[in-house]
Amino acid sequence: MPTTTVSELVDELLSGTRPLPIVSAGVPVLRQPALPYEGQLAADQLDRLLAAMRETMHSAPGVGLAAPQIGVPLRLAVIEDPAEVAAEVQEVRGRVPQPYRVLVNPGYEPVGHGRAAFFEGCLSIPGWQAVVSRPDRIRLRGQDETGRELDEEFTGWPARIVQHETDHLDGVLYLDLAETRSLSTAQAVSDYWSQPTPATAAHSLGFPLRTATGTGDDSGGTGATAP
Secondary structure: OOOOOHHHHHHHHHOOOOOOOOOOOOOHHHHOOOEOOOOOOOHHHHHHHHHHHHHHHHHOOOOEEEHHHHOOOEOEEEEEEOOOOOHHHHHHHOOOOEEEEEEEEEEEEEOOOOEEEEEEEOOOOOOEEEEEEEEOEEEEEEEOOOOOEEEEEEEHHHHHHHHHHHHHHOOOOHHHOEOHHHOEEHHHHHHHOOOOOOHHHHHHHOOOOOOOOOOOOOOOOOOOOOO
16 A cells, blocks of 8 residues: 655645644654754655645644644744733743744754743644743754854743743653643633743642742743744
8 A cells, every 4th residue: 555755745735724733732743853954855745744734834823833732743943922911921921922933953952050931732632721931042053944054042932932842842741840730721811821921820739839949939821832
């Protein structure tokens, strides 16, 4: 029985409806490490796929989308964040606008020992959010869509977006890293936990805020289905 190539899979996907359907948790592609991108797609095909991913990310809406989230098992992701949130949230999260970026074969490593805990959501797990502690500064390595090498540091919320999308390419969902007692519906976050930090949620729901100092006083954020 013939096996469908990644190129054929992408052609079939791009011939369908827009925005592209987002794969939900439970589908195997989200739990399998994606293949390194090594030119499996023609240049125009790659351009069309990335454009469709960006359109789907905007439509969702979200600030990042990894190829496995649309069923394509390649190490590709797009990110973009206008950071249209309250000034207090911007300051607490370290959330600054991020232009549209393509990440090809990305990998990251923490820089220093600082961590921050925020509510986080995922387009593949709609309607739910949970607090995730992540390194607050990372070093990203990879390429962009032209093959140019990337070696950059990200801090604050942009670092969280990069980590979240890169994790997708390793078959990791944010719930794997989350404080399970913090798991809340998006409506509950809006009704109860919209403070700039999740300290109140941690106290009321009974979970720790895992930061560099072991306290939650200086970390947290409002919930949003963002990365």
